[in-house]
Amino acid sequence: MSDHILLPEGSIEKLSTTLNLGPTHPATHGxxxxxxxxxxxxxxxxxxxxxxxxxxxxxxxxxxxxxxxTPLTDRLNYCSSPINNMGWHITCERLFGITLPKRVDxxxxxxxxxSRISDHLICNSIVGVDSGAFxxxxxxxxFRELIYEIYEEVCxxxxxxxxxxxxxxxxxxxxxxxxxxxxxxxxxxxQLKEFENLFTRNRIFMDRTIGCGAxxxxxxxxxxxxxxxxxxxxxxxxxxxxxxxxxxxxxxFSIPVGKTxxxxxxxxxxxxxMWQSLSLIxxxxxxxxxxxxxxxxxxxxxxxxxxxxxxxxxxxxxEALIYHFKIIMGETDIPxxxxxxxxxxxxxxxxxxxxxxGGRTPYRLHFRRPCFIYYQAFEELVKxxxxxxxxxxxxxxxxxxxxxxx
Amino acid sequence: MSLTNELxxxxxxxxxxxxxxxxxxxxxxxxxxxxxxxxxxxxQFLYDDTELKFQFLTxxxxxxxxxxxxAELAVVYHLHNLTDNIRLRFKVFTDIxxxxxxxxxxxxxxxxxxERETYDFFGINFTGHxxxxxxxxxxxxxxxxxxxxxxxxxxxxxxxxxxxxxR
Numbered sequence: 137m138s139d140h141i142l143l144p145e146g147s148i149e150k151l152s153t154t155l156n157l158g159p160t161h162p163a164t165h166g167x168x169x170x171x172x173x174x175x176x177x178x179x180x181x182x183x184x185x186x187x188x189x190x191x192x193x194x195x196x197x198x199x200x201x202x203x204x205x206t207p208l209t210d211r212l213n214y215c216s217s218p219i220n221n222m223g224w225h226i227t228c229e230r231l232f233g234i235t236l237p238k239r240v241d242x243x244x245x246x247x248x249x250x251s252r253i254s255d256h257l258i259c260n261s262i263v264g265v266d267s268g269a270f271x272x273x274x275x276x277x278x279f280r281e282l283i284y285e286i287y288e289e290v291c292x293x294x295x296x297x298x299x300x301x302x303x304x305x306x307x308x309x310x311x312x313x314x315x316x317x318x319x320x321x322x323x324x325x326x327q328l329k330e331f332e333n334l335f336t337r338n339r340i341f342m343d344r345t346i347g348c349g350a351x352x353x354x355x356x357x358x359x360x361x362x363x364x365x366x367x368x369x370x371x372x373x374x375x376x377x378x379x380x381x382x383x384x385x386x387x388x389f390s391i392p393v394g395k396t397x398x399x400x401x402x403x404x405x406x407x408x409x410m411w412q413s414l415s416l417i418x419x420x421x422x423x424x425x426x427x428x429x430x431x432x433x434x435x436x437x438x439x440x441x442x443x444x445x446x447x448x449x450x451x452x453x454x455e456a457l458i459y460h461f462k463i464i465m466g467e468t469d470i471p472x473x474x475x476x477x478x479x480x481x482x483x484x485x486x487x488x489x490x491x492x493x494g495g496r497t498p499y500r501l502h503f504r505r506p507c508f509i510y511y512q513a514f515e516e517l518v519k520x521x522x523x524x525x526x527x528x529x530x531x532x533x534x535x536x537x538x539x540x541x542x
Numbered sequence: 543m544s545l546t547n548e549l550x551x552x553x554x555x556x557x558x559x560x561x562x563x564x565x566x567x568x569x570x571x572x573x574x575x576x577x578x579x580x581x582x583x584x585x586q587f588l589y590d591d592t593e594l595k596f597q598f599l600t601x602x603x604x605x606x607x608x609x610x611x612x613a614e615l616a617v618v619y620h621l622h623n624l625t626d627n628i629r630l631r632f633k634v635f636t637d638i639x640x641x642x643x644x645x646x647x648x649x650x651x652x653x654x655x656x657e658r659e660t661y662d663f664f665g666i667n668f669t670g671h672x673x674x675x676x677x678x679x680x681x682x683x684x685x686x687x688x689x690x691x692x693x694x695x696x697x698x699x700x701x702x703x704x705x706x707x708x709r
Contacts, residue, residue, distance in 0.1 A: 186677060186678065187676075187677055187678035187679065187680075190678040190679065192687070194663070194688060195687060195688060195694065196694070198694075199694045230569060231569075355651075357597065357598055357624075358650060358651045358652065359651045359652050360598070360599055360600075360650070360651075360652030360656075371624070373624055378624075378627050379627070473568050473569065474568050474569075474573070475568065475569045475571075476569075476571060476600075476601070476620055476629070476631065477569075478600075485600070487600065487601055487620075489601060489603065489618070489620070491605060499605075500605045500606075502601070502603045504600065504601040504620075508655060508659075509652050509655065509656065510652075511655070512651065512652065512654050512655045513651070541678055542678070
């Protein structure tokens with residue numbers, strides 16, 4: 137800056153260029169804006185604006201019975217909606233004090249890890265796209281399609297899944313669901329390996345990402361980073377290990393950590409997490425197969441007061457009709473209490489702070505959205521870097537507009 | 543490893559005495575209330591103490607209790623000690639006519655957006671915040687929508703004729 141010739145006072149020209157990156161820009165992958173102050177291609181200052189798709193979920197939740205809040209959570213991080221849904225179900229189950237049968241927990245783990253894979257897969261292949269390598273994206277995208285087909289088989293929808301219910305799943309996994317899962321488990325590792333071959337030791341990709349958007353562990357913690365972005369900086373914090381939920385403690389898996397917290401480490405951590413998720417799915421799947429007889433048909437907890445019964449039971453069974461009516465009309469007794477419960481979502485710790493006053497709706501519900509909290513570091517991450525690095529940093533942070541704005 | 547809720551509570555009582563109140567442990571999380579002038583002191587103590595080490599701000603938000611006269615708004619902090627893996631929640635109540643609370647941004651960079659969000663929805667005025675402006679709502683908004691005096695629209699109303707949405 138100092139070797140520029142200063143312009144006279146009141147001149148319409150200025151030394152730096154202002155560039156709006158977003159709200160709608162092919163490189164932002166979502167609706168949020170960054171006002172960049174540029175000196176040539178170097179970023180002097182960045183100002184973030186969020187809130188373009190704010191939908192007042194917390195206010196809406198204050199009017200809805202608990203089971204109607206699940207569709208709201210879908211729309212937070214829509215790349216991994218099932219984790220959000222499960223997180224909300226788990227919060228409600230903790231409030232009610234329901235424990236689930238092991239089979240339901242394992243089925244949930246299968247679904248959650250599948251969605252973690254679909255989340256990381258998008259993020260990592262998008263990092264590739266933004267650095268100019270498009271083919272990896274197409275290689276992996278077909279497997280996201282397969283994951284979505286599994287969701288579809290389990291709950292009937294694909295992107296905003298609304299999967300499961302408080303207390304379990306709405307129906308048992310069908311044979312087709314397991315066949316599709318078999319197909320996925322058989323074919324995905326080879327494809328992921330090929331994706332890694334394309335990227336991990338690729339000189340161009342390494343030069344492009346190493347040292348770009350780096351953050352130290354101290355700064356990352358101070359900025360409230362969680363999830364892969366924090367682990368890439370070298371802190372082994374994972375909610376699945378620290379506060380196990382849904383029987384994660386029954387499984388063997390490791391938490392990959394990086395060292396420098398740059399785009400390359402974030403990429404590596406996410407890739408390794410996909411391998412760990414695959415291993416978790418395999419373990420959970422083999423445990424699910426071990427259930428025999430009546431146990432193999434269990435797909436929900438025995439908690440009739442809270443679990444919305446199957447529709448065919450509602451039409452044929454007296455008790456089911458009563459409970460259906462009570463749950464739908466919000467006549468169930470909900471414990472009074474205040475609870476913070478969190479799960480490890482695709483981007484980090486997704487927390488639900490729920491205050492219940494015993495009424496039919498929450499008194500207050502707050503979503504701790506990991507994306508919203510770590511996005512504020514973006515200004516610091518890109519400062520002094522190149523414009524093209526800002527784009528790649530943004531995609532490797534996996535910013536999801538739905539999660540930013542709630 | 544050996545840090546328990548009781549130990550944390552004891553250390554806090556040793557330091558602040560009976561200024562901290564309402565000790566409860568709903569669903570296993572230690573919860574207490576501090577006077578609003580003390581919020582930074584408590585945060586700083588929890589951060590600096592060599593045994594407590596609550597150095598991760600998990601979450602910060604507010605709750606509105608309209609019937610709690612004189613202390614309508616509560617700011618709720620969720621802290622996490624990552625080494626001993628223990629969580630803690632503490633609340634600071636403030637009067638709605640004078641909702642000034644000290645900002646935690648000097649201690650936690652992550653508090654920046656969270657406090658802006660809390661200001662945006664509840665109107666809590668965080669003194670010392672570097673950039674306390676609305677974050678999710680439009681800047682022209684002149685009320686704080688998450689307060690309880692703004693109920694959602696009654697879904698059964700029939701006086702509206704909206705051809706687009708068929709109500």
